[in-house]
Amino acid sequence: MVTRTETRAEAQRLRAIFEAAGALAVETDILLPAEVLLDLYGEDIRGRAYVTSDALRGEQMLRPDFTVPVVQMHMDNGAEPARYTYAGEVFRKQEDDPSRANEFIQVGYEVFDRRDPEAADAEVFGLVRKTLGGLPMRAAIGDIGILTAAVEGLKTTDARKAALMRHIWRPRRFRWLLDRFSGTLEVPEKRKALLCADDPFAGIGREIGLRSRTEIENRIDTLRDDAMASPISETTVALIDAILSVRETLPNAVEKLRDIAVDLPAISTAVERLARRAKALEVLGEDVNSLVFEANYGRTSMEYYDGFVFGFYIEDRHDLPPVATGGRYDALTKVLGKGDAIPAVGGVIRPGLLLELGRGEA
Amino acid sequence: MSIKLGIPSKGRLMEKTFDWFGERGITLSRTGSDREYAGAVDGVEGVQLVLLSAGEIPRELAAGRIHLGVTGQDLIREKLANWPARVEELAELGFGHADLVIGVPAAWVDVDTLDDLDAASAAFRKTHGFRLRIATKYHRLIRDYLRDHGVADYQLVDSQGATEGTVKNLTAEAIADITSTGETLRANHLKILHEEPVLRSQATLFRSRTAVVDESEQNALSALKAQLGV
Numbered sequence: 001m002v003t004r005t006e007t008r009a010e011a012q013r014l015r016a017i018f019e020a021a022g023a024l025a026v027e028t029d030i031l032l033p034a035e036v037l038l039d040l041y042g043e044d045i046r047g048r049a050y051v052t053s054d055a056l057r058g059e060q061m062l063r064p065d066f067t068v069p070v071v072q073m074h075m076d077n078g079a080e081p082a083r084y085t086y087a088g089e090v091f092r093k094q095e096d097d098p099s100r101a102n103e104f105i106q107v108g109y110e111v112f113d114r115r116d117p118e119a120a121d122a123e124v125f126g127l128v129r130k131t132l133g134g135l136p137m138r139a140a141i142g143d144i145g146i147l148t149a150a151v152e153g154l155k156t157t158d159a160r161k162a163a164l165m166r167h168i169w170r171p172r173r174f175r176w177l178l179d180r181f182s183g184t185l186e187v188p189e190k191r192k193a194l195l196c197a198d199d200p201f202a203g204i205g206r207e208i209g210l211r212s213r214t215e216i217e218n219r220i221d222t223l224r225d226d227a228m229a230s231p232i233s234e235t236t237v238a239l240i241d242a243i244l245s246v247r248e249t250l251p252n253a254v255e256k257l258r259d260i261a262v263d264l265p266a267i268s269t270a271v272e273r274l275a276r277r278a279k280a281l282e283v284l285g286e287d288v289n290s291l292v293f294e295a296n297y298g299r300t301s302m303e304y305y306d307g308f309v310f311g312f313y314i315e316d317r318h319d320l321p322p323v324a325t326g327g328r329y330d331a332l333t334k335v336l337g338k339g340d341a342i343p344a345v346g347g348v349i350r351p352g353l354l355l356e357l358g359r360g361e362a
Numbered sequence: 363m364s365i366k367l368g369i370p371s372k373g374r375l376m377e378k379t380f381d382w383f384g385e386r387g388i389t390l391s392r393t394g395s396d397r398e399y400a401g402a403v404d405g406v407e408g409v410q411l412v413l414l415s416a417g418e419i420p421r422e423l424a425a426g427r428i429h430l431g432v433t434g435q436d437l438i439r440e441k442l443a444n445w446p447a448r449v450e451e452l453a454e455l456g457f458g459h460a461d462l463v464i465g466v467p468a469a470w471v472d473v474d475t476l477d478d479l480d481a482a483s484a485a486f487r488k489t490h491g492f493r494l495r496i497a498t499k500y501h502r503l504i505r506d507y508l509r510d511h512g513v514a515d516y517q518l519v520d521s522q523g524a525t526e527g528t529v530k531n532l533t534a535e536a537i538a539d540i541t542s543t544g545e546t547l548r549a550n551h552l553k554i555l556h557e558e559p560v561l562r563s564q565a566t567l568f569r570s571r572t573a574v575v576d577e578s579e580q581n582a583l584s585a586l587k588a589q590l591g592v
Contacts (some may be wrong), residue, residue, distance in 0.1 A: 216471060
């Protein structure tokens, strides 16, 4: 049994490693204003984080992760470039699986640096890997930036691109939208009727609520435009499917994606970024031939990551959460920076899990 | 000791439950004055009646303070995370039917499906600067449902009663509530989304998986289940 004292000591040890790597140790509040987190993640965060309140400050959340408060701190008064480290508790509801901890310690390393983002990606990944020590682990990596580049480059209307972009992190609706925009899904009868109606508002009765008649008319116009737009071609959908199914060692993945980029040039820049990252990892001594790149990785659980993503797992232990995770979150700095933005990447380790694994207790 | 059976303490749900047990040879009745929440069980040994608010029965079952309880499937699924591990469904009782549905103003001619709701939410947030509000008391069920279906840019606002009135009162743009006929929704100028209901619910007899039973209680429970045919 790993005690809290031991976990704390382990966390301090890991944080010292990150400090030695050049990071400034920082602390953040444990109670965070709920508004910021709700605004970022939407209602889903209530299913994952503990919400509490008082009559003066309103809703507060028990820190579900450090990234948001650390980004806020940096955007408010950070020097550039900056490297930060921290260690402390995070809290997550675990309503479906009582065996998962709802309170645990995380140690993190975050890099805010405009120069050479791929080198920064490799730096974080390499440092986390070294800090984890010699335990046999499987690393998974991905890159959300390739899928967003593919969507950005689609030959279709801006409205459709925006809709797909909005649902990059919700694979089910993303797929559904893609099917609809490519004409694979039938247009519902009611939609057809609405678009041909002379007066769509005939016989609707009393109009109530804040959403106005103009807003409804605007959406009908959007639907009309959409009905006129030509479908996204089968070939393009097949290319997106090809991207999403890439699951190869890193060098092979780069080659495969380069092949796809021949037909979908919009992803070239993102693929070359991946290639530069692979190179940077190699320079740091990482064995890239044993690194598996999954194009779909990180699409469901890590909404603010928008580029490089990674996780370290214990082989054959699907019951355990990852021991370490991380990724790039450039867009988050823009949202929290009130107009400012800076490329940022980071990773976190769970020292408690690391100790349990080291002792064969997990 | 005896087996504790939790039954809704008032209204049609109580009467229908009494009828259901009565048809199976077990007479449940309230004792004492009209206002006193006490009851009696005839027709089977070792069973004690506990009258409770239907909304409290899920919690009491999960805590193991009652062995059996009658309540709606909607309340069990809303209030108990990981419910199959905590209670067992013994029998659906065939009354108290209600669907949990999402309702939007009937004037929203452009919104008919979850896809429409999602798109309307995105546009609403852009226009008004906050997420489209859905009034409900079924927070967990609705949040899980909308997440599974990939709907974003909404927020849930709590409404413990008169939920259908929130849109007219401008405290929400849409609602999620249980309905049996849709009458109240229509009367409040709302329509139901053209989707399968979030949940179809009815009054159900549940057994607590956590309540401790000694041998005599186990015998009483078996006898009761045999007589009920569940």
